[in-house]
Amino acid sequence: MARDESTGDDSSCRDVHEPADKARQNAMQAMVLKKLRTALEWTELPDRQPGPREIRVKVGACGVCRTDLHVVDGELPNPHIPIIPGHEIVGRIDAIGAEVEGLLIGERVGIPWLGHTCGVCPYCIMHRENLCDRPIFTGFTCDGGYATSTIADARFAFPLGEIGSDVALAPLLCAGLIGWRSLVIAGDGKKLGLYGFGAAAHIMAQVAKWQGRSVFAFTRPGDVATQGFARSLGAEWAGGSDEMPPKPLDAAIIFATVGDLVPLALQAVRKGGRVVCAGIHMSDIPSFPYRILWEERELLSVANLTRQDGIDFLGFAPEIGIVTKTTSYPLKQANQALADLRAGRFDGAAVLVP
Numbered sequence: 001m002a003r004d005e006s007t008g009d010d011s012s013c014r015d016v017h018e019p020a021d022k023a024r025q026n027a028m029q030a031m032v033l034k035k036l037r038t039a040l041e042w043t044e045l046p047d048r049q050p051g052p053r054e055i056r057v058k059v060g061a062c063g064v065c066r067t068d069l070h071v072v073d074g075e076l077p078n079p080h081i082p083i084i085p086g087h088e089i090v091g092r093i094d095a096i097g098a099e100v101e102g103l104l105i106g107e108r109v110g111i112p113w114l115g116h117t118c119g120v121c122p123y124c125i126m127h128r129e130n131l132c133d134r135p136i137f138t139g140f141t142c143d144g145g146y147a148t149s150t151i152a153d154a155r156f157a158f159p160l161g162e163i164g165s166d167v168a169l170a171p172l173l174c175a176g177l178i179g180w181r182s183l184v185i186a187g188d189g190k191k192l193g194l195y196g197f198g199a200a201a202h203i204m205a206q207v208a209k210w211q212g213r214s215v216f217a218f219t220r221p222g223d224v225a226t227q228g229f230a231r232s233l234g235a236e237w238a239g240g241s242d243e244m245p246p247k248p249l250d251a252a253i254i255f256a257t258v259g260d261l262v263p264l265a266l267q268a269v270r271k272g273g274r275v276v277c278a279g280i281h282m283s284d285i286p287s288f289p290y291r292i293l294w295e296e297r298e299l300l301s302v303a304n305l306t307r308q309d310g311i312d313f314l315g316f317a318p319e320i321g322i323v324t325k326t327t328s329y330p331l332k333q334a335n336q337a338l339a340d341l342r343a344g345r346f347d348g349a350a351v352l353v354p
C-alpha cells in the first residue's frame with residue numbers, strides 16, 4: 001500500500017506482518033485482527049525503525065472506539081487485513097526518523113484516526129483534509145495502537161504535554177476529537193441533545209457545559225444507570241431515546257450507530273435546528289415523513305477529523321478540566337474490552353494498557 005501516492009513513498013505505513021530481519025532483534029507485541037469477524041490474536045512482531053517523516057511510539061494507553069468494532073465486524077469499506085486496530089493512542093516517542101521536525105525522544109504524543117493525508121487532492125487543498133481522497137487511517141488502513149509500539153507519520157501526531165495520565169487522555173484522541181468536530185458542526189445553539197451517551201458524549205457533555213450550553217442526554221430506553229451518569233456530568237435532562245425532550249432542541253448530535261434515531265432527533269429539534277450524525281457507520285435510516293425535516297431543519301454527517309480539530313480541541317482540553325471515565329484492560333484482554341463495549345457494560349470509555 002502506498003502511503004503517499006504523490007511522492008511514491010510507501011515507507012510510512014508499517015507492514016509488520018512481513019518478515020523484517022533487520023528489526024528482529026527488538027520485538028513488539030500486538031493484538032492483531034487476522035480475519036474479519038474473528039477474535040484478535042496476541043502476536044509478536046518485529047519492531048521496525050521509523051522511516052522518513054515517521055516516529056516510533058512506545059504505547060502507554062490506547063482507547064477502544066466503537067469504530068474498532070466496525071473494523072472487526074467488516075462494516076467499513078476496503079478493510080486491510082491483517083491489521084492492528086486502535087486509533088486513540090497515547091505514548092512516548094522512542095525513535096525518530098529523518099525529516100521529522102519539532103518532536104523529541106521521550107515526548108508524549110497522541111496519535112489519532114487520521115494517520116496521513118495526500119496533501120494534493122482537492123479536499124486537502126481546500127483545507128478539508130478530513131475528506132482526503134487518499135487518506136490513511138490509523139488502526140484501519142495502517143497499523144494502530146493495540147500494541148506495545150507503533151509507527152506514525154510525525155506530521156499527524158499531537159504533542160500532549162504532561163498534564164493527565166495516558167489512560168485519561170486516550171479517549172480524547174477520537175471520542176474527544178470527533179465529538180469536538182461534531183459539536184462545532186452542530187452550531188452555537190444553547191440547547192443540545194446527545195443521542196448515545198458513551199465515550200464521545202460523556203466528554204462533549206462537559207465541553208458543552210463549559211461553553212454554557214444545556215445538555216439533554218438520550219440513552220437506550222430504560223438505561224437509568226447511564227441517564228444518572230449523564231446527570232452527574234451536568235446534563236439538564238436525561239431520558240430514553242424514545243422520549244421527547246422537555247423543550248425543543250437547537251441541535252442534536254447522534255453518537256449511537258442506530259439509524260432509527262435520525263427521525264427521532266429531527267422531531268426533537270426546533271425549526272431551523274440541526275441534527276449531526278457523528279458515526280462512521282450507522283444502521284439504515286428508516287423512511288420518515290418530509291414534514292419532520294421541513295422548516296429548514298438540517299441533517300448532516302461528520303467524517304474523520306482535521307489536524308486543526310486536534311490542535312483546537314487538545315489546546316483547551318486542559319483548561320476545561322475534562323474528566324474521562326475509563327475502564328482499563330490489559331492489552332491482552334482487547335477482545336474482552338470490545339465485547340464489553342458491544343454489550344454496553346461500562347460507562348465512558350475502555351482503554352487498553354500494554
Ligand SMILES: [Zn+2]
Nearest residue numbers: 118121124132
Ligand atoms: Zn488529500
Ligand SMILES: [Zn+2]
Nearest residue numbers: 065067174175
Ligand atoms: Zn474512533
